[in-house]
Amino acid sequence: MDSTKGSTDSEKLPAKGINREWIITNGLGGYASSTATGMNTRKYHGLLVAAINPPVRRRVMLSSLDEEIQVGSRACQFAAHQYPGALHPQGYRHLQNFSTEPFPEFRYFAEDVSVRKKITMVHGENTTVVRYDISNPSHDTVTFRVLPLVNNRDIHKLTSSGDLRLEQQLHDTGTVLEREGERLYIDSDIPFTPKAYWYYNMEYMTELSRGYPFREDNFNPGYFETEVGRGESSFFIAASTSGISLDMNDVDRIFNHEMRRRNQLTEKQAHKDDLLNRLIRAGDSFIVHRQSTGSKSIIAGYHWYSDWGRDSMISLPGLTLVTGRFDDARSILATFAANCSGGLIPNFFPESPSGEIAYNTVDASLWFIHSLRKYLDYTEDLDFVAGVWDTVESIIDHYCRGTKHDIRMEADGLISQGGQLTWMDIKVRGRELTSRRGKTCEINALWYNALLQASTMGEKLGKDTSAFYEVAELTKENFEGAFWNEDKGCLYDCIPCPEKPGSNEPVCLKDASVRPNQVLAVSLPFTMLPHVSEKSIMQIVKDELLTPYGLRTLSPSDPFYMGIYQGDTESRDTAYHNGTVWPWLLGPYITAYIKVNGRSNRSKDEMRNLLKGIEVHLEEAGIGTVSEVFDGDAPHNPGGTISQAWSVAEILRAYVEDIGSRD
Structure with a gap:
């Protein structure tokens, strides 16, 4: 059980607990999330963050539920909020234990009264249910009071009291708050008393550290209050964007149903261990329903990403194939195939139904072919x-032939593309920080792999794929000569092309930066390099890029290396692909390392030991999941999203497919 003890060391709890976050999701892109202290530190935190147009248009509807007990004249508050210059109340002082398995659960103790708060979401609904179990062994009566702090805003924005106009209605079991047709229903078996009140200038300290606005106001529409007699008592509060009417039996069924659903996720695995089970459960959170297509998709990361094509295709094998979720895999592939345009699958879908799909990615389509071939390997579903x-x-x-964004095959069989189209796509003040316009090593590794994977699939369908083989041979003939850096014994990262096709602009020198992209030239099923070259690449990557949490995006010996990912947006973006560690790259690294070492049991044991850093990380940052990035410099503090799809997926895939298969 992961816990944060507060009874004997409460002074240290804020620093310890605030940096540990929990999240549960509902299969729609919605979620509930906060810290191990119960104090919100991000604008993205909330007990009900609803996906209005699943899996997007996410809105913070219920920020928190603030509990307190009163024994005679003595009141104890369990909430914690940061205000300018003050942390009040300091409910973490009463927090005895916090755990996330099987559900987020806070256990408070004050005045000889124990209050246990357990949280879940209804899968497939924008509904959060909170159960309270109270033990009062000593007092004739204790007053238990819960104050909901509500909002109704986009997850990326903040609210001031003058911006939020809510219409409130009462009903027998709670209250309804409406803003521009969007409703929040709060239901309970505890009587509700309306009493409007604003909480002003609440501060989210993580937003401050990230260089964003960090103060907002939250509205309190009243409170739920009941008298608790001696003994054991149970109550609930539910929040939803649709009408709800529950009793305690319904609440028990909701928790039990979600428990069964989660347990079923890991039942299909023949070889089980704690790391595997935790990764599978974490992976479940990213698979969502997309309302605009009526099918499944993959959220790239929580709290702020939507479903992205590149991330979805890289994540699909780990999240759906090694876990046996073949129907979900088929639905996701169908979603992106149906929206292919000009040979490009979507980079991302719009937030609004009236918006346009973005196709600014060169690699998502190649990853699509890769994932489709892996789907066929797992299912033998030729009809699909x-x-x-x-x-x-x-x-x-x-x-x-060439398509949008200057994506085209050159005469040498190698693919070139315009700017900001690979996964290293950050731009600051109009300048690409990792300019990869031209021919890049991993895109051409993916291109060759896609050609041969398409050829093998086509043959199974009785298609003539000889043209694919011919192009693949041309690509292979020229790849090593173009990309091999003899001086360093690894691949050039990029071969720049003129910004305008056909222009007489001089071509820059090949980019000799040591980056992790070259690992894909070793890890993919079909590769073009001799074994000795693959071994050399892996040695360079191991020596210069490998950390316990993933691969650095740039060698520390490079003058442009940045080892810390922190500060405002520009500072973080500058470091994003220039030294910052990405856990998702552990997947291809593990696959490639085991491959070049003859798939020996020793190499598999080495890679299993490598994942000990990830096991430790599962108790940090986003509890039970894997962060988006880490600092390049030790101690490699986590950053970015607290839960990233391809971070979980690629580690999970490599763990099952490569480490788990013993010879």
Whole structure:
């Protein structure tokens, strides 16, 4: 059980607990999330963050539930909020224990009264249910009071009291608050008393550290209050964007149903251990329903990312195939195939139904073919592959002939592309920080792999794929000569091209930066380099990029290396792909390392030991999940989102497919 003890060391709890966050999700992109102290430190935190147009248009509806007990004239508050110059109340002083398994649970103790608060969400609904179990062995009566702090705003914005106009209605079991047609229902078996009150200037300290606005006001519409007699008592409060009417039996059924659903996630695995089970449960949170397509998709990360094409295709094998969720895999692939345009699958879908799909990615389509082939390997579902074969042909045809964003195959069989189209795509003040315009090593590794994977699938369908083989041979003939850096014994990262095709601008020197992208030239099923070159690449990557949490995006010996990912947006963006560690790269690294070492049991044991850092991390930052990034410099503090899909997915995939398969 992961816990944060507060009874004997409460002074240290804020610093310890505030940096540990929990999150539960509802399969729609909505979630409930806060810290181990119960104090919100991000604008993204809330007990009900609803996806109005799943999995997007997420809104903070219920910020928190603030509990207190009163024994005679003595009142004890369990909430914690930061205000300018003050932390009040300091409910963490009464927090005996916090755990996340099987549900987020806070256990408070004050005045010889124990209050246990347990939280879940209804899968497939924007509904959060909180159960309270109170033990009062000593007092004739104790007053138990809960004050909901509500909001109704986009997750990226903050509210001031003058901005929020809520219409409030009462009903027999609670209250309804409405803003512009969006309703929040708060229901309970505890009587509700309306009493409007504003909490002003609440501060979210993580937003301050990230260089964003960090103060907002939250509205308190009243309070739930009841008298608790001697003995054991149970109550609940539920918040939802749709009408609800529950009793305690319903609450028990909701918790039990969610428990069964979670347990079923890990039942399909033949070889089980704690790390595997925790990764599978974490992976479940990213698979969501997309309302606009009526199918499944993958959220890239919590709290702020939506479903992105590149992230979805990289994450799909780990989240759905190694876990046996084949129906979800098929639905996700179908979603992106149906929206392919000009040989490109979506980079991301719009927040609004009237918005336009963005196609600014060169690698998502190549990852699509890779994931489709892996889907076929796992399921032998040729009928589905036949149904999306036109998408595969469209991708290869458009890449050969040229398509949007200057994506095209050159005469040497290598793919080149415009700017900001690979996964290293950050731009600051109009300047690409990792300019990769031209030919890049991993895109061409993916291109060759896609050609041969498409060829093998086409043959199973009875298609003539000889043209694919011919292009693949041309690509292979020229790849090593173009990208091999003899001086360093690894690959050039990028071969720049003129910004305008056909212009006479001089081409810059090949980019000799040591980056992790070259690992894909070793890890993919079909590769182009001789074994000795692959071994050399892996040694360079191990020596210069490997950390316990992933691969650095740039060698520390590079003058542009930045080892700390912190500060305002520009500071973080500058470091994002220039030294910052990415856990998702552990997946291809593990696959490649075991491959070049002959898939020996020793190499598998080495890679299993490598994951000990991730096991420790599961108790940090986002509890039970894996962060987006880490500092390049030790001690490699986590950063970015607290829960990132491809971080979880690629570690999970490599753990099952590579480490778990013993010879």
